[in-house]
Amino acid sequence: MRVPLRLAPVFDRCGLRALLAGRRRWRGLVVLAHHRVGDARTVVGHPGQLSVDEETLDRQLQILRRDADLIEPAALHEARSHRGRAVLLTFDDGYADARATALPILQAHGAAAVFFIATGFIDRPRLPWWDELTWIAERAHRPAAAGDWTAHYKQLGSGAAERYLDELARRTGVGRAPASAGAGQWCDWDDVRTLRDAGMTIGAHTHDHPVLARAPAERQRHELCLGMDRIEAETGARPRWLAYPVGQRASFSETTRRVAQEAGIELAFSSYGGWNPWSELDRYDVRRMWVPADPARLRARVLAPRLFA
Numbered sequence: 001m002r003v004p005l006r007l008a009p010v011f012d013r014c015g016l017r018a019l020l021a022g023r024r025r026w027r028g029l030v031v032l033a034h035h036r037v038g039d040a041r042t043v044v045g046h047p048g049q050l051s052v053d054e055e056t057l058d059r060q061l062q063i064l065r066r067d068a069d070l071i072e073p074a075a076l077h078e079a080r081s082h083r084g085r086a087v088l089l090t091f092d093d094g095y096a097d098a099r100a101t102a103l104p105i106l107q108a109h110g111a112a113a114v115f116f117i118a119t120g121f122i123d124r125p126r127l128p129w130w131d132e133l134t135w136i137a138e139r140a141h142r143p144a145a146a147g148d149w150t151a152h153y154k155q156l157g158s159g160a161a162e163r164y165l166d167e168l169a170r171r172t173g174v175g176r177a178p179a180s181a182g183a184g185q186w187c188d189w190d191d192v193r194t195l196r197d198a199g200m201t202i203g204a205h206t207h208d209h210p211v212l213a214r215a216p217a218e219r220q221r222h223e224l225c226l227g228m229d230r231i232e233a234e235t236g237a238r239p240r241w242l243a244y245p246v247g248q249r250a251s252f253s254e255t256t257r258r259v260a261q262e263a264g265i266e267l268a269f270s271s272y273g274g275w276n277p278w279s280e281l282d283r284y285d286v287r288r289m290w291v292p293a294d295p296a297r298l299r300a301r302v303l304a305p306r307l308f309a
Helices: 005-013 016-022 053-069 073-079 097-108 128-139 143-152 160-171 189-197 216-233 254-262 295-303
Strands: 028-035 050-052 086-095 114-117 201-204 240-242 267-269
Touching: 005 254, 050 053, 050 267, 053 073, 053 086, 053 295, 086 097, 086 295, 097 189, 114 189, 114 240, 128 143, 143 160, 143 189, 189 201, 189 216, 201 216, 216 254
Parallel strands: 028 086, 086 114, 114 201, 201 240, 240 267
Antiparallel strands: none
């Protein structure tokens, strides 16, 4: 049975949180996903890519330390043999705030996380396609159109997707976003090495963040292996974990799974929701859920994922 997450505060007010906390601990893995961490007013592009502000992330870690078993990535396989509420933290894309904002908060709580890095944005800083669609919509005075444009973009093949950006830029008359629009948005390789040296796990997220299922197998292989090669060259360690770009059910395919396995990926993460009972864990579709900012909703997800995930 699933319970709408919006009802989680009711559970808190009725004292059912204590009841859930005292229930037999579930066996499995909840993976929580973030993007940016910081002030929404400073975001260039898609505001939906801001997961939390600093205060909220700090509060989330307090909750996870109290109500769950927050595990380090290196301890994931070991966690399968223990009864407990295993929770893993992840951050996508490689935004500059990963090093500047998220890392100090994680360190203050003695926590570790996986940072999935899209290497092309480090090698050639620019706005990613989701932010550029918002950038175009705002300058065309059509901010509400960004959502529809983004949904359409995700359905296109890799070549057609780039042509679609060109077409929107021409049709609206605002042009494509200059590379300078992405300045300061991304980690550099020194930042990534700092994350590594602080005990964080560096995972793959392709090179240029395409929707893999919309690309032919060779493009998928090139994107994945190039991203892995760049991380290995810059950090000295080849990533073994992958987060599928976009991460919805239609964003990766059987071909994607095969390419990932052939490239040496051991675990690949989606982001369409749900949790992972150990008996049902799919190595090439480890489910992640986005982290609710509301404390009651977060508690509900980690205390009773069968009901709220």
